[in-house]
Amino acid sequence: MPAPQPVIKRLDHLGLIAAFCREVGLPDIIDRIIPKYSEHKVSHGDAVLAMILNGLGFHSRTLHMFSDFFETKPVSKLLAKDIEAHHLTDDVLGRTLDALYEADVxxxxxxxxxxxxxxxxxxxxxxxxxxxxxxxxxxxxxxxxxxxxxxxxxxxxxxxxxxxxxxxxxxxxxxxxxxxxxxxxxxxxxxxxxxxxxxxxxxxxxxxxxxxxxxxxxxxxxxxxxxxxxxxxxxxxxxxxPMTIKSAKEALLALRPEQLTHIGNGYSGxxxxxxxxxxTQKWLLVHSEQATKREEITFYKNLDKNAAKELKALGQLMKKEFACAIDAEQAMDDFASQCHLIGFAQKTIIKEAVYAGRGRPKKGAKPTGYRYFIDATPYTDLDKVKLAKLKVGMFILATNDTDSAxxxxxxxxxxxxxxxxxxxxxxxxxxxxxxxxxxxxxKPQRIEALLMIMTLSLLVYASLEHKIREQLNKTEAFFPSMVKNKTTTKPTARWVFLKFEGIDTLELDGQSFITGVREHQLRLLKLLGQLYEAVYS
CATH class of the missing domain: 3.30.420 (Nucleotidyltransferase; domain 5)
Structure with missing residues (x-):
């Protein structure tokens, strides 16, 4: 009789995610709101947890490879139930996404x-x-x-x-x-x-x-x-x-440099x-030194180019034929409102008669209709150039909190x-x-539900990062930093996940063992609590 072969499954950082979801009762909340009514092995709460584990697995696989992802994972430990990888099918995924949509995501x-x-x-x-x-x-x-x-x-x-x-x-x-x-x-x-x-x-x-x-x-x-x-x-x-608002433009044009007060970190306002x-509100006109340095070079470099682009667009507009004077006037007004550098000394609408046949019309011939063209004389509007220059490194913040000292x-x-x-x-x-x-x-409905799963994954990621940092701040800094031989109390969740790589479960003779756990991981698990320690024991 051949000796039993050990089965190795990768646990890595997924235990942290599963423990947090169970700590906040995420699967239970979903099962209370959308309970399963059939004999399916996997409840909606279990399926959502599985999808979050899949989403935060950082494996670069598409979601349709859902069941493949769990083939190498200790599913029963992660879901804390008698569920195996082959239970997590595309049908389970689709059924849960449909139920989420029906419940109003x-x-x-x-x-x-x-x-x-x-x-x-x-x-x-x-x-x-x-x-x-x-x-x-x-x-x-x-x-x-x-x-x-x-x-x-x-x-x-x-x-x-x-x-x-x-x-x-x-x-x-x-x-x-x-x-x-x-x-x-x-x-x-x-x-x-x-x-x-x-x-x-x-x-x-x-x-x-x-x-x-x-x-x-x-x-x-x-x-x-x-x-x-x-x-x-x-x-x-x-x-x-938005700088497109008239009063915002006026505020920038009326601003004098001596009115700006130093705020700090290269900002004045x-x-x-x-x-x-x-x-009723108050506006804070803000100038950023860093943004000015970054944008000023580009501004002068593109000034002539952008003015030429507006003049070219005007030339194309003046060649365009309109069916009536109102349409021509509206087109000119719309164009003028989009010009950031040029103004117009005069804007007129030219009315031209249209005759039947080709060539010069006969004397006394009556036109069959009329067509209209725009004629405009452009110039470089210095006020617009000044406003465009003022926008370099400037922005405006608004608040209706006008009373707070x-x-x-x-x-x-x-x-x-x-x-x-x-x-x-x-x-x-x-x-x-x-x-x-x-x-x-x-289906679009399933895409809407998938966006909820994606947002839930972000919720779990950000929550776990906050919890880890909060616990590390209560004690001495010990978690390894991205800088060699340094420690940190503010690691990103992604960095913590990377530092939990190499943890596996080993199943042999009906028994399960955890391998590859290191000192910094054990200390963090102890800080996080018994639920987290249990997953990795």
Missing amino acids: SALYQAIAEHVVDKLGLKTDSVHLDITSFHVDGEYAQDDDINAIKLVKGYSRDHRPELNQVVLELICENQAGLPVYMQALSGNTNDAKAFSEVTKKHIHCLKAAQNSRYFIADAALYTEDSIRSLDEQKQKFITRV CWIDANYGAV DLTMAALLEHYKSQQKVERGFRFLKSPEFLTSSIFLK
Whole structure:
């Protein structure tokens, strides 16, 4: 009789992820909201945990290789149930994604996120709104579900405009960068419109926003509807002001260098009172020395080129034929509003008669119609050039918090710069190591559910990073740093995951052993708690 062969499975960092998900009760929450009603071996909560493990496995495989991923993993230890790799099929994946969609992915995610925030004891000062897009592969037929997202072409942030897009909107809290709200949107969604919708319909029921002092977003938030909606809900906001607004241009043109006050770290600023969208607010005009140095060279280099480009575009417009004077005037007005360097000494509409036949019309012939052309005399508008120069290294921040004495220039700037937390989350989701760089599933509804799984993975990643750093800060720094022979109390979760490579389970004669655990890993596991130690014992 041959001797039994040992079976080795890779545990690595996946035990940390599984332990955290069980600690916060993530699978149980899902099973309570969407319980399974059939005899399937894997519940929806188990399947979601498996997908998160797959997503945070950093293996660069697409999601359809779901079951293959678990062939070399100790599934029963990770899921803490009598489940094996062959139970985790594509059918299980699809069934769970369908159930998530039916349960309303945004509402379900919000319930989970609020529970995790409470579990971690996070006290948020602000929440941050942002939006990004992913391209989707394959052809999708139009669905009868009017509530399903539309996979259509739109603005592509990953530079694949030829492909259909899907948009993900996130709101993140500022302490750990946890996404507390997510919504999948159609590929052609306009940022400003999406931000307006979320401020009107969702902020009032978002616990993290209610507990936060500030709601922060980029310039897409700064529309009359959005800021008025926030102000009416007594929600303080901080946002960037688009330079296309007339009053913003006027503020920059009226600014004198001596008005700027030093803020620190290469920034200087000036307060001005403002009223936009019937909302009383104050603006901080900010000048960045680093941005000025970086952008000034490009500005002068491109000044003549951009002016020539506008003149060329004017020449093409003047050759264009219009059916009526109103159309010609509208086209000229639209063009003039887009010119950043040239102005117009005169703008006229030329009316030309159209006659039947070729050649010169006979004397007394009546025209069969008229056509219209634009005639304009351009010049270099020095005010526009001055404004363009002023924009180099300058930006404007707006807030409706006009009474707080502790909201200094430095504090306002720091609050806005923490917007990078949500941008960091988007970079994580777009990493080629995470799930897949593009998306292909059979139905738009499943793509919407997959975006929830991706956001849940980001939630777990950011939460685990926060927990590890918090525990390390309570003791002496000992976890290995990326710098040789150094230690750190602020490792990224990705670095911790890399330092947990090489841990395996060994199954022999019906017994299971953990191999490859090193000293720094044992010490971290002890800090994290018994649940984490149990997975690696």
